[in-house]
Amino acid sequence: MGFVQKNLIYCLLFLSLSTLSVLSHLFSPIDDYLIDCGSTAETTIDGRRFVGDLSSYNTPLSSSARSISFRNEVPVLGLSPIYRTVRIFTGPTKYVFNIRDKGTQMVRLHFHRFNSPEFQLSDAQFHVLVNGYVVLSNFTRLSTDNPRIVEYLIRVDTEKLVIMFIPNKNSKFAFVNAIEVISAPKDLVPDTAQYVRSQNIENFDGLSKQALEIVYRVNVGGPKVTPFNDSLWRTWIPDDEFFKSNAGSERLYFSGRIKYQAGGASREVGPDNVYNSARLIRSKNDSIPNVNMTWVFPIIGGYKYLVRMHFCDIASISLGLLYFNVYVNGNLAYKNLDLTSITNSLASPFYADFVVDGDNSGILSVDIGPSESSIPHLIDGILNGVEVMKLNNSYNSLDGEVSADMVLKCSSRGNMGVLFTFVAAVCILLSISIIIRRRMMGSRDSVPWLRLPVSASDDNIKMGK
Ligand SMILES: *[C@@H]1O[C@H](CO)[C@@H](O)[C@H](O)[C@H]1NC(C)=O
Ligand SMILES: *[C@@H]1O[C@H](CO)[C@@H](O)[C@H](O)[C@H]1NC(C)=O
Ligand SMILES: *[C@@H]1O[C@H](CO)[C@@H](O)[C@H](O)[C@H]1NC(C)=O
Ligand SMILES: *[C@@H]1O[C@H](CO)[C@@H](O)[C@H](O)[C@H]1NC(C)=O
Ligand SMILES: *[C@@H]1O[C@H](CO)[C@@H](O)[C@H](O)[C@H]1NC(C)=O
Numbered sequence: 001m002g003f004v005q006k007n008l009i010y011c012l013l014f015l016s017l018s019t020l021s022v023l024s025h026l027f028s029p030i031d032d033y034l035i036d037c038g039s040t041a042e043t044t045i046d047g048r049r050f051v052g053d054l055s056s057y058n059t060p061l062s063s064s065a066r067s068i069s070f071r072n073e074v075p076v077l078g079l080s081p082i083y084r085t086v087r088i089f090t091g092p093t094k095y096v097f098n099i100r101d102k103g104t105q106m107v108r109l110h111f112h113r114f115n116s117p118e119f120q121l122s123d124a125q126f127h128v129l130v131n132g133y134v135v136l137s138n139f140t141r142l143s144t145d146n147p148r149i150v151e152y153l154i155r156v157d158t159e160k161l162v163i164m165f166i167p168n169k170n171s172k173f174a175f176v177n178a179i180e181v182i183s184a185p186k187d188l189v190p191d192t193a194q195y196v197r198s199q200n201i202e203n204f205d206g207l208s209k210q211a212l213e214i215v216y217r218v219n220v221g222g223p224k225v226t227p228f229n230d231s232l233w234r235t236w237i238p239d240d241e242f243f244k245s246n247a248g249s250e251r252l253y254f255s256g257r258i259k260y261q262a263g264g265a266s267r268e269v270g271p272d273n274v275y276n277s278a279r280l281i282r283s284k285n286d287s288i289p290n291v292n293m294t295w296v297f298p299i300i301g302g303y304k305y306l307v308r309m310h311f312c313d314i315a316s317i318s319l320g321l322l323y324f325n326v327y328v329n330g331n332l333a334y335k336n337l338d339l340t341s342i343t344n345s346l347a348s349p350f351y352a353d354f355v356v357d358g359d360n361s362g363i364l365s366v367d368i369g370p371s372e373s374s375i376p377h378l379i380d381g382i383l384n385g386v387e388v389m390k391l392n393n394s395y396n397s398l399d400g401e402v403s404a405d406m407v408l409k410c411s412s413r414g415n416m417g418v419l420f421t422f423v424a425a426v427c428i429l430l431s432i433s434i435i436i437r438r439r440m441m442g443s444r445d446s447v448p449w450l451r452l453p454v455s456a457s458d459d460n461i462k463m464g465k
Contacts (some may be wrong), residue, residue, distance in 0.1 A: 010346055027179050027231055029241035030101035031183040034062060037176050038069030038085035046228040047293060050082050050178060053095075060179075066091040072114055082178040083112040088119055089126075089165045089174040092411055097161040099293040101183035104208060107135075107163070111177035112147040119173070126174030127407045129164040130154055133211045135403055138168060148176065149235070152398070153189055153212040153389070155187060166411045182232070182385040185268040192354035193306060196333045199444035206354040211392040212306060216241060216297050218386045220310075221251040222277025231268045236385065243279070244343070248291045251460050252278050258347055265310065265349035275312035275349045281324070281381035282315075288376055291371035295386060303398075305389045309366065310385030312349040313339045316378070319346060323373035328354045328367055336371045340463065349384075353454035355391070364388060 036043050039052030053061045054069065061067070063459045067089045075084050099105065107130055113121045125140040135152055142148055154161075161181055165174040189212070195204035219225050225236035254276045260267050265275075279293055299305060307328050316322045319340045326334035333354050342350050358364060370380040395403040 003341075022197070022443065025116075027185055028182045029185075031097070031099055031181060033060065033104065033179070033181040034098050035095070035179040035181075036082050036085060037087035037178055038071065043081045045080055046080065046233075048233065052085075053087060062094040062096055062099050063089075066361075067093050070116060070119065072116070072394075073253055077318070079112070079147070079175060083114075086112070086114070086121070086127055086175050086177050087409070088121075088124075089167060090129060090172065092164060092166045092408075094165075095163045095179060097163075097181045099156050099159055099161050099183070101132045102157055102159075103155065104184040104187065104189045105161055106180070106182045106184050107161070108152055108178075108180040108182075109136075109150050109163075109176055110147055110180075111150075111175070112143055112177050113144050113340065114143040115144065118177075118319040119259075121175055124173050124175055125168040125171035126435045127160075127168065127411070128174075128359060129166070129404050130211070131156060131158070132404045133392055134395070134399055134402055134407055135211070135213065137397065137399045137402050137407065139399075140168075140171070143314045148189075150245065150300055151234075153184060155189075155209055155211070166407060171409055180233075184232070184265065187266055187267060188232075188351065192218045194333065195355045195356045196328050196331050197357065198331060200299075201333065204320075205357070205423050207306065207353070211398060212389040213398045215299065215305070215390050215428050216242070216386070216388040218295075219274050219277060220295075220328040220383045220385050221279040222253065225271065225273045229378060230271045230323045231245060236274055239279070239386070242297055242386075244294045245292060248289045249279050249281055252280055252315050254262075254278075254347065256314070258312065258314075259345055261345065261348050264343055265438060268371060269351055270310045270349055270385055274310060275347075276314060278312070278314060278382050278384040280315050280370070280379050280383075283374070283376045283378060283380050284371075286376050288370045288374045288380055290370070293383065294366040295366045295383075297364045297366075297388050298362060299358045299364045299388070299390075301357045301362060303360050303393055304400075305356055305358050305364055306352055306389040306391060307354045307356060307364065308387040309354070309367050310349065310351045310391070311337070311339055311382060312384045313346050313382060314384075314449050316346060317380055319344070321378050322382065323371050325369050325371040326352070327365075327367035327369070329356050329359075330367070331356075338373075358390075388457060 034050040036050040036052050040054045042050050043050045053059050058229050067087050069087050071085045126134040167174045189208045193204045195202050217236050219236040220239045227233035258272045258275045266430045323336050323338050366385050369383040374380040392398050395401055
């Protein structure tokens with residue numbers, strides 16, 4: 001075999017092996033429900049197939065649902081097609097998902113307020129429960145500009161995950177545009193973190209049993225990372241609005257390969273696009289700069305928060321040269337962090353989890369600063385990413401001192417007469433609009449809203465319970 005052919009074969013072998021290794025990195029969740037609410041069709045976004053909640057026999061939407069779907073015939077430019085349809089609930093309504101992979105589930109809810117002649121979505125005020133946790137209460141005042149996406153990590157030990165939308169008794173309805181329920185990788189939420197309180201650090205056990213709401217997910221020093229570029233279809237926003245001190249720090253972008261290792265952070269914990277950018281403190285002369293890099297996150301007091309910090313030494317020229325301190329809420333959380341001793345490699349990701357009490361100051365702060373072992377003329381601190389997650393309180397709520405029972409009791413006392421009147425009013429409005437539409441012959445194109453089939457049967461509406 002000639003030299004060229006041999007090389008060609010090696011080359012092909014190498015290519016196929018590297019393709020295999022890339023493919024083996026792709027996470028494929030066992031439970032993966034992507035629901036385009038209010039739609040009959042399928043919508044594919046970045047290769048992900050969102051199924052309409054009217055399109056299949058085994059739709060997760062519970063059959064007794066009192067709901068109406070709408071489609072926006074005038075799509076907003078640049079907005080994902082999943083926001084073109086919406087499901088509107090005029091009474092408490094459930095989506096029930098069968099869970100094959102017990103453990104932590106990622107739940108994302110998408111809301112986009114639009115204007116329609118029939119429904120003023122701005123009037124909607126509602127509660128959302130996920131398996132007995134209150135995730136949103138009195139949820140309202142959504143902006144019309146950008147969709148609002150909320151995300152939760154919820155441990156499911158049963159065979160079902162139930163998401164329930166409950167209109168507030170003073171409001172008329174609830175709504176949702178899209179729902180994602182995805183089984184999380186097993187290493188995403190470990191059971192133990194460090195509980196940092198004043199000068200004490202102790203173990204916080206049972207973390208995986210808490211319901212978590214993702215409050216901030218930040219790519220430090222780098223650009224926004226979109227679901228397309230994330231291993232778990234997450235969004236990471238740039239850190240500029242949270243970063244408070246510029247003195248002596250710099251951004252760094254790394255174009256080499258991020259070396260994921262067993263035991264360290266996996267690609268599902270943080271994607272390459274998060275670990276390959278950072279902010280750092282660099283000492284330029286014989287003295288170590290006496291500065292911190294500080295990030296400040298607005299929070300709501302009265303909850304515990306999980307702060308996950310992502311580190312990857314993409315800056316040092318060699319092993320064993322980077323030492324720094326990590327502070328959370330002004331308390332020393334990690335003294336003399338030495339990434340080499342943990343990863344034994346450069347460009348290898350690591351993350352640390354800290355639990356703190358969110359106090360009434362309304363902020364949560366994170367500092368990175370040089371430590372007593374920091375070395376002059378070198379890097380003296382680095383941070384690649386931060387996530388801030390809220391833990392449920394003792395009411396099993398992520399949104400106020402209200403339990404699922406309280407929410408349900410409140411709504412069942414809700415006035416069904418009002419509901420009936422409301423549904424009747426909607427029917428009248430719709431018939432009027434149909435008459436007007438018929439009169440405006442030929443001007444069909446100017447009618448921006450089409451009504452899709454109502455999933456609730458007429459009986460349900462007539463009974464009005
Ligand atoms: C919702 O707000 C009303 C007042 O507007 C309050 O009475 C009620 O307790 C709140 N409900 C929840 C579940 O937070
Ligand atoms: C994905 O990341 C690459 C570089 O990391 C970037 O060039 C590209 O624009 C990103 N794509 C999306 C859809 O965000
Ligand atoms: C080192 O540089 C900083 C500014 O970069 C300066 O403030 C400091 O005085 C310098 N220290 C020495 C010992 O030159
Ligand atoms: C860095 O932050 C910690 C915690 O807030 C603080 O104790 C320390 O004094 C700060 N160092 C500097 C140089 O500001
Ligand atoms: C969150 O909910 C779990 C499960 O009900 C409970 O054990 C835990 O104590 C709650 N967390 C807090 C901080 O109260």
